[in-house]
Amino acid sequence: MANLTVEAIELTRLYGGRAAVSDVTFSLQQGQVLGFLGPNGAGKSTTMKMLTGNLAPSAGSVKICGIDMIENPKEAKALIGYLPEMRPLYKEFTVDEYLTIAARLHNVSGKHIKKAVEHAKERCGLTHMSKRLIENLSNGYQQRVGIAQAIIHNPMVVILDEPTVGLDPIQIRDIRALIKEIGQAHSVIVSTHILPEVEMVCDHVQIIDKGKLVFNGGIDVLKQQRIGNKLLVGLRNAPAASQLAAIAGVAEVEPADGMWRIRFQDGTQPHEAIVQAAVQQGWGLYHIAPDQTSLEDVFVQLTYHETTNADEAKAA
Amino acid sequence: MLNIARKELKSMFASPMGWIILALLTFSFGTYYLNGVNNYFEVMSGSIRPAERIGVTQFVGQTVYGLASFIMLFAVPLLSMRLISEERRSQTMPFLFSAPLSISEIVVGKFLGLVVFLSILVVYIAAMLSTLNIWADIDFGYIFANSLGLLLLVSSFAALGLYFSSLTAQPIIAGILSFIALFVLMILDRFFAGDPTSTMLKFSLMRHFQSFAGGLMDTADLAYFGLFILTFITLTIRRLDADRLRG
Numbered sequence: 001m002a003n004l005t006v007e008a009i010e011l012t013r014l015y016g017g018r019a020a021v022s023d024v025t026f027s028l029q030q031g032q033v034l035g036f037l038g039p040n041g042a043g044k045s046t047t048m049k050m051l052t053g054n055l056a057p058s059a060g061s062v063k064i065c066g067i068d069m070i071e072n073p074k075e076a077k078a079l080i081g082y083l084p085e086m087r088p089l090y091k092e093f094t095v096d097e098y099l100t101i102a103a104r105l106h107n108v109s110g111k112h113i114k115k116a117v118e119h120a121k122e123r124c125g126l127t128h129m130s131k132r133l134i135e136n137l138s139n140g141y142q143q144r145v146g147i148a149q150a151i152i153h154n155p156m157v158v159i160l161d162e163p164t165v166g167l168d169p170i171q172i173r174d175i176r177a178l179i180k181e182i183g184q185a186h187s188v189i190v191s192t193h194i195l196p197e198v199e200m201v202c203d204h205v206q207i208i209d210k211g212k213l214v215f216n217g218g219i220d221v222l223k224q225q226r227i228g229n230k231l232l233v234g235l236r237n238a239p240a241a242s243q244l245a246a247i248a249g250v251a252e253v254e255p256a257d258g259m260w261r262i263r264f265q266d267g268t269q270p271h272e273a274i275v276q277a278a279v280q281q282g283w284g285l286y287h288i289a290p291d292q293t294s295l296e297d298v299f300v301q302l303t304y305h306e307t308t309n310a311d312e313a314k315a316a
Numbered sequence: 317m318l319n320i321a322r323k324e325l326k327s328m329f330a331s332p333m334g335w336i337i338l339a340l341l342t343f344s345f346g347t348y349y350l351n352g353v354n355n356y357f358e359v360m361s362g363s364i365r366p367a368e369r370i371g372v373t374q375f376v377g378q379t380v381y382g383l384a385s386f387i388m389l390f391a392v393p394l395l396s397m398r399l400i401s402e403e404r405r406s407q408t409m410p411f412l413f414s415a416p417l418s419i420s421e422i423v424v425g426k427f428l429g430l431v432v433f434l435s436i437l438v439v440y441i442a443a444m445l446s447t448l449n450i451w452a453d454i455d456f457g458y459i460f461a462n463s464l465g466l467l468l469l470v471s472s473f474a475a476l477g478l479y480f481s482s483l484t485a486q487p488i489i490a491g492i493l494s495f496i497a498l499f500v501l502m503i504l505d506r507f508f509a510g511d512p513t514s515t516m517l518k519f520s521l522m523r524h525f526q527s528f529a530g531g532l533m534d535t536a537d538l539a540y541f542g543l544f545i546l547t548f549i550t551l552t553i554r555r556l557d558a559d560r561l562r563g
Contacts, residue, residue: 074418097326104323
């Protein structure tokens with residue numbers, strides 16, 4: 001458990017008796033990128049606010065690099081860079097002015113401010129926007145300024161609440177690369193709605209639903225669930241299902257939109273056998289591909305699972 | 317703390333608002349100053365008894381400082397209203413909250429920013445009156461007492477304005493509320509003029525400024541302004557802390 005950068009211990013937040021976040025416990029190590037997923041109103045932003053000290057937890061505690069957020073808020077906050085959902089930009093300033101203020105507020109020493117501002121601009125692709133008023137920037141560029149503001153003091157932990165909202169595909173790609181880059185040396189927590197994004201940039205995933213953590217693990221676990229053990233096969237002269245099922249390794253065959261979904265037994269790879277059988281018997285094979293359950297499905301499964309459990313609990 | 321103050325000053329000068337208010341106030345003080353100087357000889361030549369004859373510092377000072385204390389009643393709410401409510405409205409509060417700063421530092425920093433801006437005017441008035449020294453032998457003690465009084469008065473205005481600004485997300489509402497509150501505090505002594513022993517009189521901001529205006533520095537008045545500022549700053553800190561606790 002070396003280099004824990006973020007520790008959240010039994011975080012709970014009540015809003016007038018209703019728990020927006022309850023009992024969320026997790027930790028993050030240096031060099032990890034954590035994806036924070038959840039449907040609307042699940043408590044993602046509330047959790048992030050608590051992590052950054054914008055909101056006091058009703059119970060539980062947050063430690064940033066071992067420093068308690070409640071006992072030593074100043075020291076802990078100095079280690080965090082935070083981009084809230086609503087970009088906190090002073091629109092009357094230019095990009096340079098704003099970033100200088102951000103650097104100063106985060107205790108960047110006088111001589112390094114200029115360098116820090118230049119560096120942050122470079123990383124976020126803002127160098128040619130230095131003298132523009134933030135007000136006059138496009139949505140995407142404003143978002144970049146928001147990210148630049150969060151990384152200007154080179155914090156140990158960067159927390160970004162939906163960082164790619166409102167960006168065009170190229171910018172999204174840049175930002176993802178940036179997140180990955182920051183993630184190598186520091187820790188990053190990213191909340192998002194966009195599931196493929198999680199797969200691309202994160203190595204840890206948390207899914208939160210109705211204030212509770214329903215999934216917490218490596219991205220590989222999620223990917224495994226996703227790729228699964230199914231093949232989607234399209235045949236022009238389809239044989240009877242029993243003939244397909246007879247191929248070694250095939251566990252189950254079911255029709256799906258004019259194609260066949262073939263589930264195979266664990267540890268077997270019947271792909272070749274299927275192709276050979278198709279060629280030999282002239283089934284007219286035109287499509288064979290792994291049948292991916294989309295991440296959305298996994299997501300729905302996980303969150304839906306929780307609801308049914310809760311319903312059962314209620315019924316009991 | 318100083319960084320917050322710097323930021324506030326910068327944002328006041330980033331919009332035309334700060335410049336316009338400075339220009340307008342400078343213009344009106346200048347006009348009153350000129351009028352005061354012009355009228356001085358006229359009035360003094362009319363007053364024959366020695367008791368009616370007052371020094372040029374006091375004569376001109378009275379006009380200018382009298383106007384200044386009154387005009388600040390309008391100017392300070394205009395400036396203070398956006399201190400916190402604007403941050404709430406544009407959702408920039410998290411920017412400050414997640415910086416390594418305590419809430420007290422944020423509040424005091426904002427207060428200082430505004431006071432520094434206002435002290436530009438106070439210094440300016442003092443400098444303007446000091447130019448009289450070229451032709452006459454003026455009473456610098458009187459100017460100093462008045463400047464200090466005016467600075468304390470506007471700082472009190474600023475503290476109250478800051479508190480009202482922390483209550484709402486609408487700068488205009490904050491401005492109107494603080495204007496009303498200040499106005500009531502200013503004219504309290506008019507309401508209770510009939511009863512000079514009334515405790516309510518003690519709350520009147522204007523009454524405490526009066527002694528400074530006469531060139532008198534009374535520790536009781538200093539304490540009043542000090543406590544007034546401290547009270548509203550504490551209230552503001554508590555208000556913002558409640559944000560963090562209750563969300």
